[in-house]
Amino acid sequence: MINKKMIFLISAFVLITFMSFNVHADDPNVCCEKTITGFYCQNAPQSQCDTSNGLRVANTACDSTSYCKTGTCFNSLQGTCLSNTPQNVCNNNGGTWSLLSPQSCNLGCCILGDQASFVSLTRCKYLSGQLGLSTNFNKGITDETQCILQVQNQDQGACVYSSDYQTTCKFTTRAECSTGINGTTSKGTFFKDKLCTAPELETNCAWSKQTSCRPGKDGVYFLDTCGNFANVYDSSKIPSGTNLNESGEAVQDYWTNVKTVDESCNPGSSNANSKSCGNCDYLSGSYCRASSVVNVNANYGDYVCADLNCASTSAGPKKHGESWCDYSNTGKPGTGINAVGSKFFKHICENGEEIVEPCADYRQEECIQSSINTSSGSFSQAACRVNRWQDCNSQTNKDDCTNTDVRDCTWLSGIELTSTSSNGGACVPKNAPGLNFWNSTTATSTCSQGSYTCTVTMEKGLLGGETCKSGCECLDSTWKQQRIDVCESLGDCGPKVNWIGDAGYTAGYNLTTK
Amino acid sequence: MSRKDYKDVLAKINMNKKGQVAIFVIVAIVIVGIILILFLYPKSPLAIPSGDLNPNTYLKSCVEKDLQSNVETLAANAGYSDVNSSNAATIMYKGENIKYLCYTNQFYQTCLVQQPLIKEHFENELSNIFSAKAAQCLQSLKTEFERRGYDVTLNGVNSSVSFNPGDILVSYSAPMTVKKAGNVRTYNGFDVSIGSNMYDLIMISTSIIDFESTLGDSEITSYMQYYPNLNIEKVKLSDGTKIYTVSDVVTKESFRFASRSLSWPPG
Numbered sequence: 001m002i003n004k005k006m007i008f009l010i011s012a013f014v015l016i017t018f019m020s021f022n023v024h025a026d027d028p029n030v031c032c033e034k035t036i037t038g039f040y041c042q043n044a045p046q047s048q049c050d051t052s053n054g055l056r057v058a059n060t061a062c063d064s065t066s067y068c069k070t071g072t073c074f075n076s077l078q079g080t081c082l083s084n085t086p087q088n089v090c091n092n093n094g095g096t097w098s099l100l101s102p103q104s105c106n107l108g109c110c111i112l113g114d115q116a117s118f119v120s121l122t123r124c125k126y127l128s129g130q131l132g133l134s135t136n137f138n139k140g141i142t143d144e145t146q147c148i149l150q151v152q153n154q155d156q157g158a159c160v161y162s163s164d165y166q167t168t169c170k171f172t173t174r175a176e177c178s179t180g181i182n183g184t185t186s187k188g189t190f191f192k193d194k195l196c197t198a199p200e201l202e203t204n205c206a207w208s209k210q211t212s213c214r215p216g217k218d219g220v221y222f223l224d225t226c227g228n229f230a231n232v233y234d235s236s237k238i239p240s241g242t243n244l245n246e247s248g249e250a251v252q253d254y255w256t257n258v259k260t261v262d263e264s265c266n267p268g269s270s271n272a273n274s275k276s277c278g279n280c281d282y283l284s285g286s287y288c289r290a291s292s293v294v295n296v297n298a299n300y301g302d303y304v305c306a307d308l309n310c311a312s313t314s315a316g317p318k319k320h321g322e323s324w325c326d327y328s329n330t331g332k333p334g335t336g337i338n339a340v341g342s343k344f345f346k347h348i349c350e351n352g353e354e355i356v357e358p359c360a361d362y363r364q365e366e367c368i369q370s371s372i373n374t375s376s377g378s379f380s381q382a383a384c385r386v387n388r389w390q391d392c393n394s395q396t397n398k399d400d401c402t403n404t405d406v407r408d409c410t411w412l413s414g415i416e417l418t419s420t421s422s423n424g425g426a427c428v429p430k431n432a433p434g435l436n437f438w439n440s441t442t443a444t445s446t447c448s449q450g451s452y453t454c455t456v457t458m459e460k461g462l463l464g465g466e467t468c469k470s471g472c473e474c475l476d477s478t479w480k481q482q483r484i485d486v487c488e489s490l491g492d493c494g495p496k497v498n499w500i501g502d503a504g505y506t507a508g509y510n511l512t513t514k
Numbered sequence: 515m516s517r518k519d520y521k522d523v524l525a526k527i528n529m530n531k532k533g534q535v536a537i538f539v540i541v542a543i544v545i546v547g548i549i550l551i552l553f554l555y556p557k558s559p560l561a562i563p564s565g566d567l568n569p570n571t572y573l574k575s576c577v578e579k580d581l582q583s584n585v586e587t588l589a590a591n592a593g594y595s596d597v598n599s600s601n602a603a604t605i606m607y608k609g610e611n612i613k614y615l616c617y618t619n620q621f622y623q624t625c626l627v628q629q630p631l632i633k634e635h636f637e638n639e640l641s642n643i644f645s646a647k648a649a650q651c652l653q654s655l656k657t658e659f660e661r662r663g664y665d666v667t668l669n670g671v672n673s674s675v676s677f678n679p680g681d682i683l684v685s686y687s688a689p690m691t692v693k694k695a696g697n698v699r700t701y702n703g704f705d706v707s708i709g710s711n712m713y714d715l716i717m718i719s720t721s722i723i724d725f726e727s728t729l730g731d732s733e734i735t736s737y738m739q740y741y742p743n744l745n746i747e748k749v750k751l752s753d754g755t756k757i758y759t760v761s762d763v764v765t766k767e768s769f770r771f772a773s774r775s776l777s778w779p780p781g
Contacts, residue, residue, distance in 0.1 A: 035619075038603030041626050042619050050601065073630040080720055084727035085627040093631045130679050218742075287742045293764055308742075321739050350738050350745055351763045357734065361752040362780040383733070386778075436780035446781050491781050 031062040033088065041068035041086040062086070071099040079123025081105035108139035109147035114173055115216050116151040118144040132182050136175070156258065158196045160203055161188030169196035169203040171228035196228045198256040207255045209238060211278060211301030213288035219261065220278025220288045220303040230255065232264035233278030235299040272307035274298075280305035284376065285320040310349035318349035323382040325367035326356075337485065338363055338432050340492045341499040346382045359384035362434030366408065389429030393417060393449065393490070401427035412489075415482050419453045428489035435492040443492065450487030450494065454479075484509065567662060569655055569690075573706045576651035577644075577684055581675070581708060584643055585682065585767075589712065592629070592719075592771035593636030595643060603628060605755050605772050612757055615719070616726045616773040621754075624730045625775035627723060633677055633716045640675045644684075648673035652688055652704075665693040677713040684708070711743075711762045715769040718744065719760050723773065726756075730776025734758075753777065 032049035033056040035042050041062045042048075049057045062068035066087065073082045073090035074097075081101065090097035110117045110124030112131055119127070121137050128135040141147050151173075159170045159177035163186075170181055170188070177190040191198070196205040205226035211233045214221045222230035222237075231237070237254040261267060265277035270284035273296045280286040289306035291297050298304045308320035315324050326345040344359040344367035359365035366387045371380040392409035395401040401411045410430045417426040437443035454474035458466040473479055487494035487509060495508035591597045592613040597604045604611035615632065616625035629635055649671045659666045672687040684706040692699045718737060725732035734746040747759040754777020761768035 036601055038599075038601040039614065039617050039619065040628055042617075044619060070626060073627065075631055075634075078633065078717075080717070082627050082630045082720070082724050082727065084624060085630050089626075089628060090630050093629065094634060095630050127679070282742060289764065321735070323735055348735055348738070351742075353745070355745070355747060357748050358750050360750050360754070360778065362778070364778040364780075381735075383735075433781050440780070442781055 029061075031058040031060055031065050031068055033057065033067060040089045041070075069099065071097050072101045072105060073097050074102055074104055076104075076122060077126070079104075079120045079126055081120065106139065107142070108137050109141035109150055111136040111138070111151060111175070113176060114151055114154060114156060116147045118147045133176070134180055155190070155192050157190055157192040158194040158198060158201055158203075159188040159190050160196075160201050161186060167203050168226060169201060169205045169228065170226075171196050171224075171230075193258040195224070195230050195256060195258060196226060197224045197230060199252070200256075207239060209300040211298070211303045213290075213303055218282040218287055219264075219280040220298070220301065220305060222301075231259045232261065233298070233301060233303070234265040235276040236265070238300060270307070270309075271305045272309070274305055278303065278305060282308075282320075285309035306352075308351050310352055310354055313349060313354040314347065318354075319376075319379060320349055320351065322380050323348040323369075324380045325369040325382045327367070337488045337496075338434075339499045339501070340496050340504075341434070343434075343499075344384065344431075346384050357384065362436070363387055363431050364433065366431050387429070387431055387433065389431065389433050392427045392429045395427035396421070396423045398425060398427075401425075410489075412482075412486065415486055416452075417449070417486065419455075426486055428486060432489050432491050432493075437492055446491045447487070447493035450483070450490050452483055452486075480511065567658060569701065569704055570706060572655050572658065573651055573684070573686070573704055574708065576654055577648060577706055578708050580647045581644060581682065581684065582710075584640060585710070585712060588636060588639055588643070589715070589767065589769045592769070593632060593639055593716075595639050605751070605757075605774075607749070607751070607757050607772075612770060612772040614755075614773065615771045616723050616775055618774060621777055621779050623776065625727050625773055627727050632720055632723070633713070636716065637674070637676050641673065644675055645673055648684060648686065652686060652690075656690070659692055663694060667691040667693075677710070677716060679713050680709065680711070681707045682710045682712060709765075710767060711765045712767055712769065714741075714744075715760050715762060715767060718746075719758070719769050719771060722746075722758060722760070723771075726773045726775045731756075 029043045030046045032042050032044050034040050034050045035044055035048050036050045043062055058065045068086045070084050070086055073085035073095040075095055087097045105120055107118055110119050124137040125135050155174040159172050174190045177188045196203055197207045205224045208225050210223040211220050212223050214229050220233040222233055224230055237251045239251050264279045266279055270281050270286035271277045271279050272286040275298050280288055285308045286305040288303055291302050291304050294306040296304050310318045324347050326347050343363055346357040346367050348355040359367050364387055365384040367382055368385050369382040371378045388407045398411040401409045408430045409427050411425050413425045415426045435443040454471055456471035456474050457469040459469050460466050484494055488496055497503050592615050594613045597611040597613050603614045615629050616627050618625045652671050656666045656668050669689045674685050676683045686704040688703055690701045722732045734748050737746055738744050743762055743764050745761045745763050749757040755772055755774045757772050759768055759770045
């Protein structure tokens, strides 16, 4: 006689929630030109619309109205464009609205002396005017990289011209020298790769001990008496006698010809906080800053190479620009078992400081990290990325489940998600999403997916005793833990701890045997 | 004419020629001297009846501290002066109301721009707040001139503030005439420039808003790597709101705003 003993093992993990956003079933959404909280063009219940001062309300979606239709807003003064702007918001603030991006928003290459900017024509005119330069805009260049290359290939040197009956000089590009200096029509004679302090040019510009930061360059540069940039600051190049420095070395060449960064002092090093060398390297973690900002004084001048690297962070020393992930909560990220209230953080080393950028709450974002090998060691980079957990539970095989191109799931072999499935495993989120369990009912339905009924068939022996015939795995001591793991990976379900490691007030599940 | 008489006549002629040369030399020296004075001292003290009181320097010292204070306060609220009323479109963060510049109340949708002309709006707010202090400083300048014995006529005061690359410009449209001892100087207005990188911070914020409204988020690390003096802090709140604080590590100025775009519901 076969004696069937039904064993019902039910794991129910209930964390009760309510909707985070109030649903107004009796107050359908309309288009509010402005809400009572001050937001423009929101689809919201009518009770939230501001109807004062003739503000409009439409029984339709905002995109269907004329005044809240979104398009591009063009700022004709600055030459900037902002997309996804409602028509009334743009026009009421003095912008020019259009449904499609207007021609005036098309970008091109704007040459600003020895700098370039990939902007619209209007913006190019504005920036050129601010810098006292004639507008040089090339709409044929449609790529920012190509635009930057335009100025990197420009000839630079001394432009000698007459002003107030004096022979003076400006260190600039060949283009500015031949078209008009300082936005004027006066032109000069260009000497490629020569400094304005070159003796043979016989200008009124002489060397000086003054230094400054140079736009578009990393290092500290000497200034001449006319205010032009000379070569990279190097205290050994200060003339002491006639064309000689304090050590008696000839320095005239350094004040005559343009020297590259590689020809300057201590190349290939950051020269951070160096008092004698201003050959900063941004990629190595140094950049020109005023001495007063970094509290380091140079031998000459008021600028030094500031150290931008982070000597000490939560993850040890980091280079400027490096970013890394942090999950300093309890729980096990990447296994589906995350603590309640936990989230990912992205840390960044910038300008000698460690900046913490939290990824989205409820683990709707996860932090991903990678590193590249450089000549000066490993360089890590991290980013908060959307957690694509939504369709994990519907995957029925391992390959689909672990396809990282489309989802962020993990495959639990030998465990079935539901009592009716037979996939040889369960696909669950790699990082379980957080649930608003204290204020929503959706948590109940999410966690109930972890409920499981296991039927065990037992056969009674002739001389007594029972033998398990099917479903025997449910009697194994590991089965309970497997069901708990599945349950926890669905969200904030089961016997989880919170982000500081405290357990809940209840077990988080029920186990019933019938 | 005898040989001796001839010699006398020649001597007289030579003496007259020497006198003419001397006169020419003196005249030439005077002309050169005048030219030198004009070139070396193009701004002769006679041309400025205000003496050692430079109106621009005086106004700059008067407005600078208050202007920077007002800019700092407004910049913390995205350029808005009223962020505490119930309809100010703000979010409470650490006890302060932060203004939204891009917002949607929906999930899964990118935000709608709430203020497309951030710079111009900031300038208007700042000009309104600062107009009283600007007028007070100009009145103070008038009083200072009068204390120094000048007769001053001031016809109305209009001031505006604008952000430009590298500075904040306080522009006075205030016709003023300063008289003393027959010397008269007329000013149509004054432009007071105060060093600031707020313009750059506003334009970078505008770019962040563009990314928020188009893509739903912005990558702040890229901005900081492109602009070495820039620091951006991004804090994400549980409802999907992001608080951005864009600051300059050299000038210590900052601009703060909020955005809610492409957010997801819990679970």
